[in-house]
Amino acid sequence: MRPHPWSPRTVPTIWVDYTTGYGYTGTGERVKPKVGERRQKPNLGDLLDTAASYGAERIMLTGKVPAADMGPERRHWLLVKTPGWRADGHWFLAPATGRFVRESTDQKVEVRTAAEWFGDIDLNPAQAREAWDATAAMVSSVVPGATLFLSPAATGTNLWALSLPKDLDPDFVTEDIGEEIHRTSGQHHLEHNVLGPNFSTHEDCLPLINPEEQKFITDFASIDGRFMYAALCRELGVGPGRRLNREDTMELMRQDPYLRARIYVKFRVPENWNHVGLFGVRHRNVSDGWYYPNRPGAVGETWADASEVFMAQRAGWMVDPVESVAFMKARPLDTFAQRLIRARERTLAVENVDYDVRAAVASALRSIVIQSIGAFASRGRSRTEVVWSAAEVPTQYMSSVQRRGEAFIYKIPQPLSQRNRPFYRPELAAQVWGRGRARVLDGPGAGGVRTGVLTLPGNSIIGINGDAVYTTHVPQWSLPDDLGGADDGKVGRLRLQGYASGKFQTPATLEARDLLKKRADRNGPQEAYGLFAAQAAQRP
Secondary structure, three states: OOOOOOOOOOOOEEEEEOOOOOEEEOOOOEEOOOOOOOOOOOOHHHHHHHHHHOOOOEEEEEOOOOOOOOOOOOOOOOOOOOOOEEEOOEEOOOOOEEEEEEOOOOOEEEEEEOHHHHOOOOOOHHHHHHHHHHHHHHHHHHOOOOOOOOOHHHHHHHHHHHHOOOOOOOEOOOHHHHHHHHHHOOOOOEEEOEOOOOOOOOOOOOOOEOOOOOOEEEEEEEEEEOOHHHHOOOOOEEEEEEEEOHHHHHHHHHHOOOOOEEEEEEEEOOOOOOOOOOOOEEOOOHHHOEEOOOOOOOEEEEEEEHHHHHHHHHOOOEEEEEEEEEEEEOOOOHHHHHHHHHHHHHHHHOOOOOHHHHHHHHHHHHHHHHHHHHHOOOOOOOEEEEEOOHHHOOHHHHHHOEEEOOEEEEEEOOOOOOOOHHHOOHHHHHHHHHHHHHHHHOEEOHHHOEEOHHHOOHHHEEEEEOOEEEEOOOOHHHOEHHHOOOEOOOOOOEEEEEEEEEEEEOOOOHHHHHHHHHHHHHHOOHHHHHHHHHHHHHOO
C-alpha cells in the first residue's frame, strides 16, 4: 500500500515567550498577553486565553520553557489547572505537547515548543517565526507542493510520500517480522563509560575511565556527525523480508558485504579487549534499556544490523550468525534524504539572514530527518489524559494511573490509524539506527581514512550519545581536510564540534558530562585547530 501525501490547512499560530507572553502572530501582528489579576507574568491559562483572543489554534513557546520532567519530585509545566480550559490528550515527554479545549466554545488550542523544531538554539518569538517561514520556504524549494505540518515527524513522512520513486511501491514487512523488529531493535548507542551512578550496572560492562584513579582531565572534545541520519538513507532494504537459517545467512554474508539484513548473532568479546562494546543487548527488564558488553571473554546474543556485524568482524570479534531476515535492496529513502540535504546546503549558503535563524532552519531540517525515521517505527502512541480527582479516571484505565501533585494522569492506547498505516515501515528505521550505531564506531572519512570511536584510545572515551562522541583525545581525522583531517564537509562525516582545555573534574555523571559538552560547544573547535597547526609547524 503506497503512502499518499496530503495537504494540511494553515493553523493560526502565535509565537510567544514562555515567561512574558509577548510575541507575534503568524502574520506578524504583535501579541500582548492577557494576564490575570494580581499576576505580573502570564500562566498557562493566560496564554490559552491570549491564543483564543487572537483566534489562534496553536501556541509556539520560545524562551525558558521548563524541562519536560515527569519525575515524581517535579511538576510538569503542563500539569497546572487552567480555568475555562480542559486537557484534551497531552504528550508529556520531550518535545512536550499540550492539547486543550475551551469549555465554553469547544475551541481547540495546541501548545508546543519552538525547541521541537529548532533544538537548543535560543530564539526570541520574532526569530522563531522567521525560522519557521524560512524552513517552510526551504522545504518547498526542494519538494514542490510540500509544506510544514504540526510536527517534524509528520512533515517528514509526508515529504517521503512526495519523494517516493513512482516505480517503487515497497511491500510491508510481514506481521511477525514487524513485531520482532519492535522487540529486538534498539535506537541510538547511548553509553556513559565513566564509573559512577550513570555507568551500566551489568556485570559484562567494564568502565573505561575510573574517576577515583583519574580525578581530572585536561581535554574534552565533543565530536558529532554532520546531518548523520540523512547520510544513512542510501539504498535501504524493503519488505516483506526473507527468513534465512545459519547456513544461508553465512553464504549471503560471504557473497554480499553490503547485505541489507538484520542478523541474530552470538558473539564473544576478545580476551585482549579494552574498549567500548560493539553490540547492544537488551536487559531482561526491558524498561532498563540496553547495555554494551565489553568485558574480555564476555559472551552475548542479540539482533543487529548487517553493518554492525561486519564492523564487529573487522574489529576482531568472534561473531556467529545464527539466523537472519534479509530485505530487498531498493531506494525508498534516497530521494527524500537527497532533497533535505539540498535544502540544508541552500540554508547554509544564505548570507543575508540572521545567523541564529539560519542555524535554526538547519536544526529544523535535522529534526525532520531524525523524527521521520522514528515515525517509521511508530505503531501509534498512547493518549495521556489529565484529571484532578481519581474518581474521574475510567475503570478500564486505572492500571495506568499516576499521581503528579494534585493531578492524576492515565493513558489511553491509540492504535495506528488507517491514514498512517502506509507510513509504518519499521525495517527502514531499524536499518538507519543500525547503520548509525556502526558508523559512530567505525566510519569512512575523506581520503579513505577510518574514523570513529574505535580509532581512539579506549581510556579516552567518556561517552557515546547517538552520533556524538565525548573524549579526552582529539583525533586528527575530526579536523577539516585542509588542516590535515578527514572532514571534507560532506554529510555523515564525524567532525570536531567543540573543544575545552583546562583542569576539569572527570565527569562521573551525565549531568557533569553535559556541562562540559556545553562548554566545549560554546568554545567551538578553533583552539584545537590551533594546537594541531602549531604541532605541524614544529615538524621538520
